[in-house]
Amino acid sequence: MGETGGPYEADCPLRVLDLLSPTDNPVALDWRRRCHEGLLRRKRHIPDGALIRFAEAIAFTDGSSHQVMRVRREKNKIILSPKDGSGYYTVSQLFDRNFEIVREAKVMPTIFPKGN
Structure with missing residues (x-):
């Protein structure tokens, strides 16, 4: 399945996202945005005692x-x-x-x- 096919899973690793060529397809752009948001969420730091x-x-x-x-x-x-x-x-x-x-x-x- 390509990114323009409307994938629901947005769990693509950054190393793969970095290999993608530029696009103006709104479905692909939305999927890339959701993937990047997921990567940022998982990078959050929660300090001990918070x-x-x-x-x-x-x-x-x-x-x-x-x-x-x-x-x-x-x-x-x-x-x-x-x-x-x-x-x-x-x-x-x-x-x-x-x-x-x-x-x-x-x-x-x-x-x-x-x-x-």
């Missing part, structure tokens, strides 16, 4: 569902836990899912000068 929010809550096999989760990195594995820290979960195809990193407010300690 809080992430999924577009929709994810249901787990223990019957719970969570939308906001904390990231813990263990070597090449990413473990997620609910915001309250209860339970540990893995999410298949995490980088293909729609999520955002939540910016948390940093609480700075108040320091009072010592009186003389």
Whole structure:
């Protein structure tokens, strides 16, 4: 199947996309755009300790569902836990899912000068 045939899978490696000749075919251009977006999604970096929010809550096999989760990195594995820290979960195809990193407010300690 060629790229002008309307492929639904948009999981082409960059080394192949780089070999394609220029085109103005709208179907091919849309497919290339979706492939590049997928590559960028999978390249995202999630720092250890980050809080992430999924577009929709994810249901787990223990019957719970969570939308906001904390990231813990263990070597090449990413473990997620609910915001309250209860339970540990893995999410298949995490980088293909729609999520955002939540910016948390940093609480700075108040320091009072010592009186003389």
